Amino acid sequence: MRDFEETDGSQKSNGRKQPAWPHWYQNEPYNPRRQRPGPELSSPQWRHPQPLDRPPYPRFQSPPFPHQPPPYHYYRPRDDKHACHSALVLILMRGLPGSGKSTRARELLSTGPSGIILSTDDYFAHKDGYHYDPSLLGAAHEWNQRRARGALHDGRSPVIIDNTNIQAWEMKPYVKMALESGYKVDFCEPDTRWKYDPYELEKRNKHGVPQEKIAQMMDRFSFPISIDIVMNSEEPFHVNQRHRPEQPQMMRKKPNLNNF
Numbered sequence: 001m002r003d004f005e006e007t008d009g010s011q012k013s014n015g016r017k018q019p020a021w022p023h024w025y026q027n028e029p030y031n032p033r034r035q036r037p038g039p040e041l042s043s044p045q046w047r048h049p050q051p052l053d054r055p056p057y058p059r060f061q062s063p064p065f066p067h068q069p070p071p072y073h074y075y076r077p078r079d080d081k082h083a084c085h086s087a088l089v090l091i092l093m094r095g096l097p098g099s100g101k102s103t104r105a106r107e108l109l110s111t112g113p114s115g116i117i118l119s120t121d122d123y124f125a126h127k128d129g130y131h132y133d134p135s136l137l138g139a140a141h142e143w144n145q146r147r148a149r150g151a152l153h154d155g156r157s158p159v160i161i162d163n164t165n166i167q168a169w170e171m172k173p174y175v176k177m178a179l180e181s182g183y184k185v186d187f188c189e190p191d192t193r194w195k196y197d198p199y200e201l202e203k204r205n206k207h208g209v210p211q212e213k214i215a216q217m218m219d220r221f222s223f224p225i226s227i228d229i230v231m232n233s234e235e236p237f238h239v240n241q242r243h244r245p246e247q248p249q250m251m252r253k254k255p256n257l258n259n260f
């Protein structure tokens with residue numbers, strides 16, 4: 001008779017002790033259970049759904065103040081028919097008073113062998129200081145244009161026009177003479193962070209231009225700008241009339257036909 005009966009498989013009739021579960025640790029080594037391929041692993045297009053009521057990430061929220069894109073810097077369309085690849089260059093500075101355009105103009109002066117800066121404000125600069133007279137503004141612009149024409153004739157480069165150049169028609173005389181002289185034309189604006197802040201510009205401009213006047217100039221700022229836009233622009237009527245010589249008025253009265 002057997003000493004004991006087999007109950008759970010851990011002992012057999014031969015008296016030798018056997019493991020209770022030989023099928024999973026003797027037949028093959030133990031491996032951790034692998035994850036079964038499911039929708040989240042087999043499909044590369046699957047993404048975790050985002051809750052609909054989740055607020056946007058603060059970093060990508062729009063700023064609390066309106067932002068207007070600045071005018072283009074050195075903007076020229078690809079189809080500009082006036083494109084020129086000359087080594088001689090005319091640079092038209094653009095910017096409100098106090099924006100730093102004169103500082104930027106001095107930095108650009110060293111980019112050529114014989115650079116020169118020409119500003120209409122020089123007309124009002126005297127030994128005893130700066131005296132601006134609005135009635136002489138037309139004469140001042142013509143004086144500066146004559147200086148620019150002479151610099152282009154002499155082959156100076158870069159010729160830098162350091163005016164505000166707010167509107168396209170204001171730059172037309174310079175662009176026209178530059179193209180006729182075989183010059184390349186560039187438009188340049190300062191890179192200062194306050195160049196569109198009338199309050200800061202009032203404090204920084206050296207000629208005492210008030211904040212209200214600067215804001216009006218900002219409203220008239222033409223952008224985008226290009227050579228074609230400038231050449232197709234027209235002077236306002238009051239400026240066109242200013243260039244014309246005054247015609248003597250005819251003082252003779254027409255005859256009264258009733259007297260004959």
